[in-house]
Amino acid sequence: MKRELDDIFKAYIVQLIIDKKTEQALESLSRFYEIRPPEIVVGTIKGKRRTVYAVYVQRECKIYCINSEIFYNPFIIMHEFYHHLRTTAGVHKGSEKHANMYARGFIDSYKTILNEIGQKDENL
Template sequence: MSCIFCHKVKKRGQILEQNFKALIVYLILNGETEKALEMLAKRYSVDVPKIKVGLPKRHKKKTLGCYNAKNKTISVLNSDALKEPFIITHEFYHHLRTAVDKKHKGTEKKANEFAREFIDAYKSTIAKVSGK
C-alpha cells in the first residue's frame, strides 16, 4: 500500500499512534472499512467485528450505526455509512468495550471521544503533509 499514512515511523517497533489512527480514517474514507476493522482488532487484541448494511428493526431511522454485542456486528444505515470514519470508529469502540464480558459498556460520550481522536489524528496528518 502506498499512501502518505503508510510511512512507518517506528517507536519501539510500532507505528506511532497518530499515524495508525490517521491510516484507519484514510482506509475507511477510501472504502477499505473491513481492512481498517481488521487492523483495529489486531491493535486492540479483539476479534474482528462483522459489518453489515442495514439496521436492526428496533433502531430509529435517524441512527446511522449500532453495535450488537451478541453477534459482534456493526450495523450501518446504508452503504454510504461504510465510508464514515466517525460512525465506524464509534461503533468499534462499543465492540472493544464489550469484548470482555458481552455487556454493553462505555457511554456514547466515550465512544464519541474515541472516534474524535481518529478524526483529529487524520486532520493533523493532512495538515502536516499539506504544510498548513
C-alpha cells in the same frame, strides 16, 4: 501494559475507511487490540431502523450501518468500534460520550497528519 495508538496509525485507519476499505480498517484495529474483529454490514435491526445511523449488536458481534454512505463514514465506524472494543474487554459497552471522544481522536489525528503533509480534507 496499556498500548496506545499513535497519530499515524489512527490516520491510516481513517484513510482506509475513506478509501472504502472499512473491513480492512476494522481488522487492523482488532489486530492491534488483539481481539476478534466485528462483522460489519449494511442493514438495520428491528427497533433501530429510523433512529440511528449505525448500531453495534453485542450478541452478534456485528456493526449494522443504515446505508453504504455510513459504512464509509470514519467517525461513525470508529464510534461503533469503540462499543465493540469495550464489550470485548468484558466491560460495559461504554457511554456515547466516550465513544464520540474515541472516534474524534481518530478524526483529529487524521487532520493533524494531513496538515503536516500540507493537505486538507474538508469532509471531516
